[in-house]
Amino acid sequence: MASSSSSVSLSSVIQYTLFAVVAYFLAGAPYLAPLLSVIGVDEASFSSSSLSASSSEDVNTSNQGHQYAHYGRQDAHTGAKRDNLWQPGEGLVCEGEHGHGYKTYVLRRDPLVVYVEGFLSEAEREALLALSAPNWAPSTIWTAQTEHLDPKIRNSLRAPLNLTQPPTTPFPPTNPLTPSLLLPCLSHRAHTFQGSPPPLSIEQPLWTQKYLAPSGHYTYHYDFSDPGYVRGTAGRQAPKIQGRKSTFMVYVSASEDLQGGGTNFPRLEKPVGEWWCRFVYCDGVGDGEEEVPRDKEGQKVEGITFRPIPGNAVFWENLREDGNAYYETWHAGLPVTRGEKVGLNVWSWWEG
Numbered sequence: 001m002a003s004s005s006s007s008v009s010l011s012s013v014i015q016y017t018l019f020a021v022v023a024y025f026l027a028g029a030p031y032l033a034p035l036l037s038v039i040g041v042d043e044a045s046f047s048s049s050s051l052s053a054s055s056s057e058d059v060n061t062s063n064q065g066h067q068y069a070h071y072g073r074q075d076a077h078t079g080a081k082r083d084n085l086w087q088p089g090e091g092l093v094c095e096g097e098h099g100h101g102y103k104t105y106v107l108r109r110d111p112l113v114v115y116v117e118g119f120l121s122e123a124e125r126e127a128l129l130a131l132s133a134p135n136w137a138p139s140t141i142w143t144a145q146t147e148h149l150d151p152k153i154r155n156s157l158r159a160p161l162n163l164t165q166p167p168t169t170p171f172p173p174t175n176p177l178t179p180s181l182l183l184p185c186l187s188h189r190a191h192t193f194q195g196s197p198p199p200l201s202i203e204q205p206l207w208t209q210k211y212l213a214p215s216g217h218y219t220y221h222y223d224f225s226d227p228g229y230v231r232g233t234a235g236r237q238a239p240k241i242q243g244r245k246s247t248f249m250v251y252v253s254a255s256e257d258l259q260g261g262g263t264n265f266p267r268l269e270k271p272v273g274e275w276w277c278r279f280v281y282c283d284g285v286g287d288g289e290e291e292v293p294r295d296k297e298g299q300k301v302e303g304i305t306f307r308p309i310p311g312n313a314v315f316w317e318n319l320r321e322d323g324n325a326y327y328e329t330w331h332a333g334l335p336v337t338r339g340e341k342v343g344l345n346v347w348s349w350w351e352g
């Protein structure tokens with residue numbers, strides 16, 4: 001009797017233990033990371049197939065001690081550590097001036113193109129210009145993994161906006177923004193716009209780009225890059241496109257006398273209806289002849305050209321859910337033939 005009751009209780013103990021282990025993993029394995037780090041195991045190498053469980057280095061840049069940025073994500077497929085990808089952390093609060101009041105208009109799906117009116121507030125535009133002012137330098141391009149200048153392809157100045165270093169350039173005295181929150185809150189805005197899954201990160205630094213007459217421009221290109229990368233989502237054919245899942249092209253400023261500088265997508269059909277003419281050029285509607293968008297050879301362009309309206313943004317997806325590219329997103333920043341335009345690039349990546 002005594003021996004049978006002790007053997008029953010042993011098997012119960014084993015069963016309960018098994019249930020507990022299964023329940024622990026079903027609950028998302030809380031506290032696994034600190035536990036593993038205590039026993040000296042890197043969680044990312046333990047769980048390299050899980051994007052959300054990748055190792056991260058917390059960066060605390062807020063004056064209030066909020067821990068809001070997660071850097072140092074491990075690429076789940078190549079294992080390489082990327083130190084330029086960012087996701088919002090729990091402590092980040094973006095309200096008031098750091099919130100947003102944007103309106104969205106879906107221009108088309110597949111590829112998804114959304115026009116965002118009021119992505120930036122006026123105070124944010126002013127702050128971005130103040131932050132950029134000391135750092136303008138010629139923009140580079142990458143070919144065959146080397147970075148170089150080629151003003152025939154890209155003729156602009158750019159300034160990096162460093163999220164991990166609170167701004168040293170003071171904002172104008174009347175500007176109400178909290179400097180340390182500007183870039184995290186913009187990145188957060190771009191991140192929450194896109195939802196999940198898949199997990200996304202925002203490329204850092206963000207860059208402002210200044211285009212000056214008579215020939216500031218960025219010739220036709222895609223924002224995704226080199227073939228050769230394998231996303232390799234389980235159960236799907238591995239695609240071979242690297243990089244930037246989506247783009248926000250944000251217009252920060254446009255001089256009063258700006259001519260040119262629209263963002264042209266020659267492979268996208270113009271939206272139907274005059275309503276859109278407030279945001280895109282429509283031959284003859286709301287434009288004078290000198291406003292007809294032209295490429296650097298002076299030829300009228302095809303497709304859709306967005307007007308560079310300060311504060312507004314165009315969002316589009318470069319990559320499909322399966323990781324293959326949308327070749328319809330071929331685009332250019334048309335030449336600025338008079339005045340000056342400043343844009344902001346916000347790119348999102350698959351890796352989370």
Ligand SMILES: O=C(O)CCC(=O)C(=O)O
Pocket residue numbers: 209218223249261262263264331332333334343345
């Ligand atoms: O300035 C523009 O209108 C487009 C710029 C662009 O495509 C880029 O910076 O990747």
Ligand SMILES: [Fe+2]
Pocket residue numbers: 221222223331
């Ligand atoms: Fe681009």
